[in-house]
Amino acid sequence: MTETNPLLAAAELPLFRSIEPRHVVPAVEALLAEYQARVDALCADPAARDWDSLLQPLEDMEDRLDRAWSPVDHLHSVKDSPALREAYGEALERITDFSSELGQNRALYEAVRAVRERADFAQLTRAQRTIIDDSLRDFRLAGVALEEPARTRYREIATELSKLGTEFDQAVMDATEAWSLDIERADALDGLPESALEIMRRNAQEAGRAGYRVTLRSPSVQAIMTHARDRALRERVYHAYQTRASEQGPCAGQFDNGPRMARILALKHESAQLLGFDNAAEESLATKMAGSPARVLQFLRELAAKARPLAQRELADLAQFARESLGLEIAAIEARYFGRSGDAGLNGTTEADLRRAYGERTMLLD
Numbered sequence: 001m002t003e004t005n006p007l008l009a010a011a012e013l014p015l016f017r018s019i020e021p022r023h024v025v026p027a028v029e030a031l032l033a034e035y036q037a038r039v040d041a042l043c044a045d046p047a048a049r050d051w052d053s054l055l056q057p058l059e060d061m062e063d064r065l066d067r068a069w070s071p072v073d074h075l076h077s078v079k080d081s082p083a084l085r086e087a088y089g090e091a092l093e094r095i096t097d098f099s100s101e102l103g104q105n106r107a108l109y110e111a112v113r114a115v116r117e118r119a120d121f122a123q124l125t126r127a128q129r130t131i132i133d134d135s136l137r138d139f140r141l142a143g144v145a146l147e148e149p150a151r152t153r154y155r156e157i158a159t160e161l162s163k164l165g166t167e168f169d170q171a172v173m174d175a176t177e178a179w180s181l182d183i184e185r186a187d188a189l190d191g192l193p194e195s196a197l198e199i200m201r202r203n204a205q206e207a208g209r210a211g212y213r214v215t216l217r218s219p220s221v222q223a224i225m226t227h228a229r230d231r232a233l234r235e236r237v238y239h240a241y242q243t244r245a246s247e248q249g250p251c252a253g254q255f256d257n258g259p260r261m262a263r264i265l266a267l268k269h270e271s272a273q274l275l276g277f278d279n280a281a282e283e284s285l286a287t288k289m290a291g292s293p294a295r296v297l298q299f300l301r302e303l304a305a306k307a308r309p310l311a312q313r314e315l316a317d318l319a320q321f322a323r324e325s326l327g328l329e330i331a332a333i334e335a336r337y338f339g340r341s342g343d344a345g346l347n348g349t350t351e352a353d354l355r356r357a358y359g360e361r362t363m364l365l366d
Contacts, residue, residue, distance in 0.1 A: 007027035014074075016075070027068050035064075043108055055135075100159070165264070180203070183211055190228070196220070197212065200212035225237065318335075321338070
């Protein structure tokens, strides 16, 4: 299979041009079977209780799975198709089920804990010690100590959350592709750089239309919101983009993620409580430095208090520039457009100036 399945090839970089939907599930099945066999063998071997004989093989297997799955996950985001979507969903469900079972594997947990309790644990590198401690923490957060029926319920929640997450992402992608705006004349896109116009010409050609096609893909949206002089066009694109997969906007209700969001929140709350946390925020922070929800809120409030005065001054300067130089009142949805214009008006610097100073090949402008 390694000779015919590019996801299993020992290549330095992903073989994107060779990856097809039919490769996804067989590759994941093969890797998960190998992973499980390796785990079973390690748990059965009482001598495999140090870094080299236990943790390193587990790290290697996890890396192999990640190297195969990451290209699939990327292609699902940027080159989605019905066949890839089906394969992605099936494979992700298998990975989720495997990960849930692995996290509740008490024999493996005890094996890792034995490594942690070795007398020479302190002699390991800092990275190795951190991996071991984090692994034990993750076992606990996966419900390794739960008893039935909570143990099974936790795995059921993990599976449903994985499905909902995939459905959420797919709804956003579908909503993004569902909206477009065809424009016949270039003067209606006044202000856009030639590179953006070329993208929109290609969009139209691919759809069998003349002129230009504005979409909700990132390059198109950024170009319109940053450069288009037509205020009504900016507002139309902004509204369509910000209301994707919701109960509002031009595709209202068609791809609505609202019910999914409510279900995700309910399941995360239930999952956290199964593990003994009061809420999902506490569970999330168990793996983070912040420590508690109260500390996070305190940080955000202090940050807002320090940042708000500067932001208000900058907004006031920008609003003044918009009134005096453009004869317009600034609106929240147009901050990007006025910001780019304001850079030129307030400090005399334009994008063209920056390109000349740094060179187009060494500078990326959003």
